[in-house]
Amino acid sequence: xxxxxxxxxxxxxxxxxxxxxxxxxxxxxxxxxxxxxxxxxxxxxxxxxxxxxxxxxxxxxxxxxxxxxxxxxxxxxxxxxxxxxxxxxxxxxxxxxxxxxxxxxxxxxxxxxxxxxxxxxxxxxxxxxxxxxxxxxxxxxxxxxxxxxxxxxxxxxxxxxxxxxxxxxxxxxxxxxxxxxxxxxxxxxxxxxxxxxxxxxxxxxxxxxxxxxxxxxxxxxxxxxxxxxxxxxxxxxxxxxxxxxxxxxxxxxxxxxxxxxxxxxxxxxxxxxxxxxxxxxxxxxxxxxxxxxxxxxxxxxxxxxxxxxxxxxxxxxxxxxxxxxxxxxxxxxxxxxxxxxxxxxxxxxxxxxxxxxxxxxxxxxxxxxxxxxxxxxxxxxxxxxxxxxxxxxxxxxxxxxxxxxxxxxxxxxxxxxxxxxxxxxxxxxxxxxxxxxxxxxxxxxxxxxxxxxxxxxxxxxxxxxxxxxxxxxxxxxxxxxxxxxxxxxxxxxxxxxxxxxxxxxxxxxxxxxxxxxxx
Amino acid sequence: xxxxxxxxxxxxxxxxxxxxxxxxxxxxxxxxxxxxxxxxxxxxxxxxxxxxxxxxxxxxxxxxxxxxxxxxxxxxxxxxxxxxxxxxxxxxxxxxxxxxxxxxxxxxxxxxxxxxxxxxxxxxxxxxxxxxxxxxxxxxxxxxxxxxxxxxxxxxxxxxxxxxxxxxxxxxxxxxxxxxxxxxxx
Numbered sequence: 001x002x003x004x005x006x007x008x009x010x011x012x013x014x015x016x017x018x019x020x021x022x023x024x025x026x027x028x029x030x031x032x033x034x035x036x037x038x039x040x041x042x043x044x045x046x047x048x049x050x051x052x053x054x055x056x057x058x059x060x061x062x063x064x065x066x067x068x069x070x071x072x073x074x075x076x077x078x079x080x081x082x083x084x085x086x087x088x089x090x091x092x093x094x095x096x097x098x099x100x101x102x103x104x105x106x107x108x109x110x111x112x113x114x115x116x117x118x119x120x121x122x123x124x125x126x127x128x129x130x131x132x133x134x135x136x137x138x139x140x141x142x143x144x145x146x147x148x149x150x151x152x153x154x155x156x157x158x159x160x161x162x163x164x165x166x167x168x169x170x171x172x173x174x175x176x177x178x179x180x181x182x183x184x185x186x187x188x189x190x191x192x193x194x195x196x197x198x199x200x201x202x203x204x205x206x207x208x209x210x211x212x213x214x215x216x217x218x219x220x221x222x223x224x225x226x227x228x229x230x231x232x233x234x235x236x237x238x239x240x241x242x243x244x245x246x247x248x249x250x251x252x253x254x255x256x257x258x259x260x261x262x263x264x265x266x267x268x269x270x271x272x273x274x275x276x277x278x279x280x281x282x283x284x285x286x287x288x289x290x291x292x293x294x295x296x297x298x299x300x301x302x303x304x305x306x307x308x309x310x311x312x313x314x315x316x317x318x319x320x321x322x323x324x325x326x327x328x329x330x331x332x333x334x335x336x337x338x339x340x341x342x343x344x345x346x347x348x349x350x351x352x353x354x355x356x357x358x359x360x361x362x363x364x365x366x367x368x369x370x371x372x373x374x375x376x377x378x379x380x381x382x383x384x385x386x387x388x389x390x391x392x393x394x395x396x397x398x399x400x401x402x403x404x405x406x407x408x409x410x411x412x413x414x415x416x417x418x419x420x421x422x423x424x425x426x427x428x429x430x431x432x433x434x435x436x437x438x439x440x441x442x443x444x445x446x447x448x449x450x451x452x453x454x455x456x457x458x459x460x461x462x463x464x465x466x467x468x469x470x471x472x473x474x475x476x477x478x479x480x481x482x483x484x485x486x487x488x489x490x491x492x493x494x495x496x497x498x499x500x501x502x503x504x505x506x507x508x509x510x511x512x513x514x515x516x517x518x519x
Numbered sequence: 520x521x522x523x524x525x526x527x528x529x530x531x532x533x534x535x536x537x538x539x540x541x542x543x544x545x546x547x548x549x550x551x552x553x554x555x556x557x558x559x560x561x562x563x564x565x566x567x568x569x570x571x572x573x574x575x576x577x578x579x580x581x582x583x584x585x586x587x588x589x590x591x592x593x594x595x596x597x598x599x600x601x602x603x604x605x606x607x608x609x610x611x612x613x614x615x616x617x618x619x620x621x622x623x624x625x626x627x628x629x630x631x632x633x634x635x636x637x638x639x640x641x642x643x644x645x646x647x648x649x650x651x652x653x654x655x656x657x658x659x660x661x662x663x664x665x666x667x668x669x670x671x672x673x674x675x676x677x678x679x680x681x682x683x684x685x686x687x688x689x690x691x692x693x694x695x696x697x698x699x700x701x702x703x704x705x
Binding site: 379386389426518 | 567576584622624625
């Protein structure tokens with residue numbers, strides 16, 4: 001063992017990114033990303049299409065969701081690893097923690113790239129059927145209520161009038177019958193009961209004499225649930241989900257995701273960078289304490305985000321493991337990206353005396369464990385749905401298991417996202433060899449692309465063509481274009497964030513622990 | 520009357536060192552001197568000691584891999600052979616062929632873990648020659664300090680390099696504060 005490294009031997013202000021070596025790549029990312037983005041925007045704007053055919057714009061909505069979602073999983077993983085590193089009071093990864101923070105800090109930007117999905121009604125309507133269907137139901141409900149308001153009101157008033165007359169008659173009849181019944185207790189109680197029953201009914205009818213506003217909303221609900229009874233069917237499922245699935249709260253939630261996820265990583269990164277200057281250990285304690293609470297915000301935001309954007313691609317389908325499933329893939333692929341970034345930075349002359357193979361080993365172990373975690377969650381979700389065999393649940397896998405391309409992606413995921421990396425990462429020496437680690441990391445990123453693609457794209461054919469086609473030929477080029485656009489901007493933002501501060505928290509009290517980590 | 524002897528054969532030397540650094544560097548020297556049957560005992564794990572002692576990777580992991588593979592394949596064979604080949608069992612109208620595999624995964628998983636755990640336990644007992652009732656080193660009061668504040672190195676007399684005089688000299692030259700000859704049990 002060589003002598004222990006001392007934090008005093010390293011510069012107090014840490015290590016800055018070598019702009020001359022990485023600047024070119026950064027600008028290349030920006031140029032390619034913006035060019036692809038412009039091309040994508042032009043194609044989407046001009047791709048309105050005619051009635052009755054699948055428009056280019058609606059195909060491109062799926063491409064955009066796929067690209068944004070893939071890079072979002074990577075960025076959000078950065079937040080997760082930062083939170084876990086702080087909350088578990090870890091010392092090993094102080095040297096790589098800034099990489100996690102920088103990766104996480106891209107999240108709000110990627111979420112903003114998702115803005116077209118929230119703003120463009122063509123995008124929304126193409127992706128999420130519940131939005132146009134609900135809008136049609138609401139609109140139809142308003143018309144239905146308007147058309148039926150007066151007649152319903154008159155009907156109810158008439159009913160009440162009839163009931164009142166009937167009740168008066170019944171009162172008289174009952175009074176005379178009670179006198180006649182005399183001491184027959186059974187008879188008397190029966191008559192009284194009949195009278196009170198009529199009274200209750202009368203009260204109900206009186207309650208039903210609503211003002212225009214209340215009656216309108218009652219008619220609207222009736223329309224949503226049951227339709228107009230002639231041509232239009234109601235949608236009770238969508239009605240029951242409308243407390244959560246309605247466009248205003250859906251949009252509000254998007255804003256909360258941006259604020260929640262962005263706020264968490266912004267705060268943590270700000271404290272971490274502030275410590276670089278002052279060296280005050282209070283920041284370490286603040287990050288540790290607050291991260292425990294931030295984990296809850298992170299978990300809630302991420303779970304609901306993937307429900308709002310991915311699970312409701314088919315609003316009739318549901319899985320309670322959905323959030324965890326996407327989170328597992330996000331954690332493993334972002335760790336893979338961190339390994340790749342670390343190796344890239346080392347290859348451009350950074351982290352010379354600081355990062356050792358022990359860090360690779362530790363990151364490899366985390367990658368390995370989350371490969372297993374992903375497989376565990378993915379299999380559990382599949383297994384429960386497969387076993388229970390309930391139509392609403394199995395439809396997700398049925399769609400994604402039909403057609404050549406989809407079904408082979410499943411096999412690829414089982415073998416490629418689990419068995420290959422699992423076996424490869426078992427060997428200790430592999431985890432200590434950067435070249436092999438980067439190869440595995442690249443493979444895992446590829447698998448994450450396949451996973452997200454397999455979640456989103458099979459919906460496109462069936463949704464847009466009404467089930468006539470599984471795959472829309474040629475649409476894959478839009479997916480590629482969107483991927484390049486978001487990927488270029490993602491790469492630019494990431495490299496830009498590295499240039500903003502030291503590459504590692506240079507004044508963290510546990511820097512020495514991380515420099516000398518052995519496992 | 521014959522002269523009675525109560526001297527038992529020597530088990531080896533134990534040497535006490537002052538702290539982790541001292542015993543760490545001593546271990547490097549003993550390793551370089553070519554000793555094979557020796558050990559270091561400390562109250563807590565010392566990082567890098569395995570390299571300082573020249574220990575090779577334990578073959579326990581290979582044993583565990585074999586155990587896990589046996590478990591997994593056994594479970595796969597047992598279920599597939601009985602439920603698909605021997606007596607095709609139809610559950611919920613699901614097919615009895617290769618696509619029945621998901622149903623077998625929980626058992627495959629469990630048996631893999633079970634046999635891996637058995638391999639760990641069994642392998643460890645075999646490698647460490649456990650269980651045993653006593654150990655010659657436990658007779659020494661100095662040795663018992665290893666579970667409190669002592670850093671103890673033991674060199675067995677079985678080691679081909681062992682010599683009563685020279686080994687003692689070596690240990691003392693390495694900075695041992697206390698060198699003691701421990702008797703064997705028999």
